[in-house]
Amino acid sequence: MQPSLTIRLEGPADLSQIEGVVRRAFGRPDEAQLVNALRRSASPFLSLVALHGDHVVGHVALSPVAIEGPRAGPISAGLAPLSVLPETQRHGIGAALMKAALSECSSIGWEAVFLLGEPLYYARFGFEVAAPRGLHYESHAFDHAFQCREIRRGALVGVTGWVRYHEAFAGL
Numbered sequence: 001m002q003p004s005l006t007i008r009l010e011g012p013a014d015l016s017q018i019e020g021v022v023r024r025a026f027g028r029p030d031e032a033q034l035v036n037a038l039r040r041s042a043s044p045f046l047s048l049v050a051l052h053g054d055h056v057v058g059h060v061a062l063s064p065v066a067i068e069g070p071r072a073g074p075i076s077a078g079l080a081p082l083s084v085l086p087e088t089q090r091h092g093i094g095a096a097l098m099k100a101a102l103s104e105c106s107s108i109g110w111e112a113v114f115l116l117g118e119p120l121y122y123a124r125f126g127f128e129v130a131a132p133r134g135l136h137y138e139s140h141a142f143d144h145a146f147q148c149r150e151i152r153r154g155a156l157v158g159v160t161g162w163v164r165y166h167e168a169f170a171g172l
């Protein structure tokens with residue numbers, strides 16, 4: 001039987017486990033270093049852990065983004081990275097983290113969320129490819145994977161431009 005899953009905000013005692021989970025999910029240290037850099041310098045920073053008992057098995061981070069366009073965009077977040085330990089993947093932990101993260105956004109004041117990823121996976125959480133709205137990340141090479149989701153209905157209506165992530169992402 002699967003142990004029950006808890007999702008909560010990260011605490012100081014979780015940090016080394018989070019680093020291990022992110023590192024193992026991506027098979028390299030870069031994303032774990034990104035999480036550490038965001039924790040130090042992004043504000044607000046939302047970091048949620050998924051736990052089986054005392055063991056961190058998944059993690060998600062959100063940090064502010066800026067939309068550079070002809071008119072002011074909504075207060076928005078970039079969701080990255082999302083990580084689940086390889087041996088516990090495909091048991092709904094990623095989905096539970098996504099749902100919890102999205103439900104926290106409005107209490108932080110985020111009106112829209114962006115991410116880069118596989119649209120087949122993220123469509124189930126209400127994300128859509130952003131390029132048809134005129135929203136882009138870095139270059140058009142990312143258009144197929146760059147996605148958005150409104151938290152406040154209508155937040156992205158008429159908003160176009162380039163979505164800039166926190167400077168810590170430049171190290172990726």
Ligand SMILES: CC(C)(COP(=O)(O)OP(=O)(O)OC[C@H]1O[C@@H](n2cnc3c(N)ncnc32)[C@H](O)[C@@H]1OP(=O)(O)O)[C@@H](O)C(=O)NCCC(=O)NCCS
Binds near residue numbers: 088089090091096120
């Ligand atoms: C992506 C990830 C977080 C999903 O976590 P998870 O706990 O396995 O996800 P869930 O159990 O909620 O969902 C699994 C479903 O998503 C699908 N899925 C997972 N990653 C996918 C991807 N990249 N493309 C398409 N589908 C994907 C699986 O096929 C599975 O589908 P099914 O339920 O129809 O079998 C996890 O695979 C992971 O940590 N991957 C490595 C890191 C990564 O790529 N993170 C995302 C980019 S930031």
